[in-house]
Amino acid sequence: MSEEPLKAPSHKPDTVSLCADPTAASYTDSSDDETSPREKTQVNSKGSSDFCVKNIKQAEFGRREIEIAEQDMSALISLRKRAQGEKPLAGAKVVGCTHITAQTAVLIETLVALGAQCRWTACNIYSTQNEVAAALAEIGVAVFAWKGESEDDFWWCIDRCVNTEGWQANMILDDGGDLTHWVYKKYPSVFKKVQGIVEESVTGVHRLYQLSKAGKLCVPAMNVNDSVTKQKFDNLYCCRESILDGLKRTTDVMFGGKQVVVCGYGEVGKGCCSALKALGAIVCVTEIDPICALQACMDGFKVVKLNEVVRHMDMVITCTGNKNVVTREQLDRMKNGCIVCNMGHSNTEIDVASLRTPELTWERVRSQVDHIIWPDGKRVILLAEGRLLNLSCSTVPSFVLSITATTQALALIELYNAPEGRYRQDVYLLPKKMDEYVASLHLPNFDAHLTELSDEQAKYMGLNKNGPFKPNYYRYQHHSTQSE
Ligand SMILES: NC(=O)c1ccc[n+]([C@@H]2O[C@H](COP(=O)([O-])OP(=O)(O)OC[C@H]3O[C@@H](n4cnc5c(N)ncnc54)[C@H](O)[C@@H]3O)[C@@H](O)[C@H]2O)c1
Numbered sequence: 001m002s003e004e005p006l007k008a009p010s011h012k013p014d015t016v017s018l019c020a021d022p023t024a025a026s027y028t029d030s031s032d033d034e035t036s037p038r039e040k041t042q043v044n045s046k047g048s049s050d051f052c053v054k055n056i057k058q059a060e061f062g063r064r065e066i067e068i069a070e071q072d073m074s075a076l077i078s079l080r081k082r083a084q085g086e087k088p089l090a091g092a093k094v095v096g097c098t099h100i101t102a103q104t105a106v107l108i109e110t111l112v113a114l115g116a117q118c119r120w121t122a123c124n125i126y127s128t129q130n131e132v133a134a135a136l137a138e139i140g141v142a143v144f145a146w147k148g149e150s151e152d153d154f155w156w157c158i159d160r161c162v163n164t165e166g167w168q169a170n171m172i173l174d175d176g177g178d179l180t181h182w183v184y185k186k187y188p189s190v191f192k193k194v195q196g197i198v199e200e201s202v203t204g205v206h207r208l209y210q211l212s213k214a215g216k217l218c219v220p221a222m223n224v225n226d227s228v229t230k231q232k233f234d235n236l237y238c239c240r241e242s243i244l245d246g247l248k249r250t251t252d253v254m255f256g257g258k259q260v261v262v263c264g265y266g267e268v269g270k271g272c273c274s275a276l277k278a279l280g281a282i283v284c285v286t287e288i289d290p291i292c293a294l295q296a297c298m299d300g301f302k303v304v305k306l307n308e309v310v311r312h313m314d315m316v317i318t319c320t321g322n323k324n325v326v327t328r329e330q331l332d333r334m335k336n337g338c339i340v341c342n343m344g345h346s347n348t349e350i351d352v353a354s355l356r357t358p359e360l361t362w363e364r365v366r367s368q369v370d371h372i373i374w375p376d377g378k379r380v381i382l383l384a385e386g387r388l389l390n391l392s393c394s395t396v397p398s399f400v401l402s403i404t405a406t407t408q409a410l411a412l413i414e415l416y417n418a419p420e421g422r423y424r425q426d427v428y429l430l431p432k433k434m435d436e437y438v439a440s441l442h443l444p445n446f447d448a449h450l451t452e453l454s455d456e457q458a459k460y461m462g463l464n465k466n467g468p469f470k471p472n473y474y475r476y477q478h479h480s481t482q483s484e
Pocket residue numbers: 015016234235238239263264265266267268269286287288289292319320321322325343344345346388389390391
């Protein structure tokens with residue numbers, strides 16, 4: 001990484017908790033103040049000016065946003081309570097680069113409650129909730145972020161977080177790898193004090209593995225992206241909810257009785273299928289993998305080839321992680337009014353480029369909704385131009401983000417408190433026991449009561465009564481309920 005040129009900030013991050021427009025449901029800044037925050041001098045009510053946000057006066061609105069998020073992030077609140085007095089992050093100086101939203105604010109304030117000092121910047125130039133950044137600055141967190149930063153602002157903000165008189169980070173919490181990259185490039189000596197990096201995104205984790213492979217990773221790093229709980233919530237449960245949300249917001253479609261084909265029956269496909277089936281849609285599945293195809297059969301879905309059914313479908317949804325799963329030829333054969341969208345990878349699954357030909361007319365009917373009109377008048381409804389539907393057209397529930405944020409907090413605590421020698425200069429997954437702890441912190445939300453192993457049972461199973469309860473290779477399979 002350190003030999004690469006500085007990359008543009010990752011405006012299009014790659015996991016669910018990263019990409020949704022978190023401001024969609026937020027208080028909107030009605031001020032038409034175009035002055036760059038960098039040009040303004042602002043102070044919070046305690047007289048500090050160690051921050052740079054759009055408008056500190058919005059702090060009160062931000063506080064309300066944070067309070068709403070807290071309601072569905074009670075795991076973090078209970079983490080604060082459980083650790084009371086203990087302060088497992090006392091002395092930790094965390095520099096963070098994530099989306100700055102109400103949900104991240106709940107995380108940051110948890111870290112502060114656990115004893116950490118935090119300096120924070122945004123990992124995305126568009127996603128900052130200005131009022132939330134103001135609320136954080138008001139309570140004394142050094143935040144450098146606003147919605148609509150330029151690329152130069154983006155790196156300036158990162159620099160202001162890292163490079164400050166009399167303060168040196170000893171922990172890094174990153175989302176996308178830009179902050180880590182900046183420290184490697186500009187301030188490598190900081191790593192002498194850093195005890196660990198916690199990274200959340202696919203891209204950032206990939207960069208860390210590359211560094212490790214090249215023998216250039218100089219501190220332990222925790223890959224929270226691949227924690228079981230996080231993966232399950234991002235891929236399966238979040239998609240199960242957001243597929244419906246995204247389709248409704250864009251098309252007002254009724255699901256009952258609609259013919260739908262879902263391409264790919266992995267985690268995302270399973271979530272989409274079960275949600276659509278529950279609302280009365282008639283769902284069929286395409287798969288390349290016989291195991292997933294058989295699972296689809298067992299769950300009551302007909303497994304077909306896209307070509308066999310495409311002519312009759314009301315909706316075509318891709319969830320494969322693959323490319324050109326829906327081709328121009330198949331788009332040509334769809335019926336009038338067919339809705340086409342992607343829940344899988346980036347923008348590769350539907351061959352959208354093939355629709356940019358002179359005989360087809362594109363008509364923008366709503367934000368993120370295009371009618372593609374064939375010469376005979378047939379219309380296909382393309383959502384989000386083939387990019388991820390839920391991330392472009394709906395929001396991510398605070399509860400899903402709570403899982404990620406709790407995992408990040410525990411990863412920081414683990415790395416910060418680990419005895420010398422437990423972690424080397426490598427990339428680690430959060431220990432299974434901690435993953436289980438993340439889940440257990442979320443159980444009280446549902447008044448769920450866990451059964452405890454008896455001594456005899458623990459012995460019989462060869463388990464410790466306090467976990468971990470499963471080996472690392474255990475796959476937590478989703479079973480679609482047949483009554484849906
Ligand atoms: N929209 C979101 O919020 C969101 C969330 C998480 C992951 N994702 C993305 O969704 C994609 C799928 O994730 P997943 O966890 O379900 O992966 P997965 O590997 O569990 O599932 C993908 C499935 O698609 C099948 N497949 C591959 N090519 C195919 C083809 N040509 N036709 C039919 N089936 C095909 C595979 O056999 C596999 O079973 C990934 O790209 C992932 O990054 C999206």
